[in-house]
Amino acid sequence: MxxxxxxxxxxxxxxxxxxxxxxxxxxxxxxxxxxxxxxxxxxxxxxxxxxxxxxxxxxxxxxxxxxxxxxxxxxxxxxGFGRAPGDPDRVAYLEAMGFAETMASLIEQLNLNHLFLRPPAKPSPAVVKLNTLRLKATLDAFDRMIAGEYILPSGFSAADAMMGFNLFAAPYYVKLDPWPGLQAYWERLSSRPAFRAAAALEGPQDFYGQDFYEVPSDG
Ligand SMILES: N[C@@H](CCC(=O)N[C@@H](CS)C(=O)NCC(=O)O)C(=O)O
The missing domain is CATH 3.40.30.10 (Glutaredoxin)
Structure with a gap:
């Protein structure tokens, strides 16, 4: 089981x-x-x-x-989805496995502010603005981490599943237009038969209620 x-x-x-x-x-x-x-x-x-x-x-x-x-x-x-000690891609693999959570923790803060606060609590414009900027910086870094088709030159790995999933969530807060490479990478990942099969098991997403969340104005 x-x-x-x-x-x-x-x-x-x-x-x-x-x-x-x-x-x-x-x-x-x-x-x-x-x-x-x-x-x-x-x-x-x-x-x-x-x-x-x-x-x-x-x-x-x-x-x-x-x-x-x-x-x-x-x-x-x-x-062959991991990279063992001694593998030339081992360090890049470990870095991406960890960096995925650097990025995801920013998305989590934005989810908290935009989706989960209940009135009278309101998103903090300063916190949302800072976290959005920090998310942009991690996307910029991610763009530079992709070696070719996937993060590692040696091909698809668990690091793509860790980092790649963030690209489902990040565009609700940051538009990916400045990074055509990231967009192509996302297309490649989300067309993998296994990704599609997992998405079919999930059903339509109902986590986000709108297509894009703007930084709230300072009022
Ligand atoms: N670093 C953990 C984070 C796990 C995590 O926080 N998951 C969220 C959903 S994405 C959760 O369970 N949230 C429940 C809560 O915050 O109470 C991991 O990668 O598994």
């Missing part, structure tokens, strides 16, 4: 996608951000911070998307 604790179109999409790249369709336990169930024992026993993803697999549970992907790469090396 392989079971994914999951919020649709969130960071746990990375896991759903890499599993599809490996031909694995897990059982999925779905949550929504803010669900009481995310603070209850069923999830907390598997992910102590009450965060998703958590993956039950091979008799263990793994949480943190980078750890889950790395576990999948190491336990199923035949797919």
């Amino acid at each position: 392989i079971r994914l604790h999951h919020v649709p179109w969130s960071r746990s999409f990375r896991v759903l996608w890499l599993l599809q790249e490996m031909g694995i369709t897990p059982d999925v336990v779905r949550y929504r951000i803010g669900d009481k169930a995310m603070r209850e024992e069923g999830l907390l026993a598997r992910s102590p911070g009450g965060r998703i993803p958590a993956l039950e697999i091979d008799g263990i549970t793994v949480f943190e998307s980078a750890a889950v992907l790395q576990y999948l790469c190491e336990s199923r090396p035949e797919f």
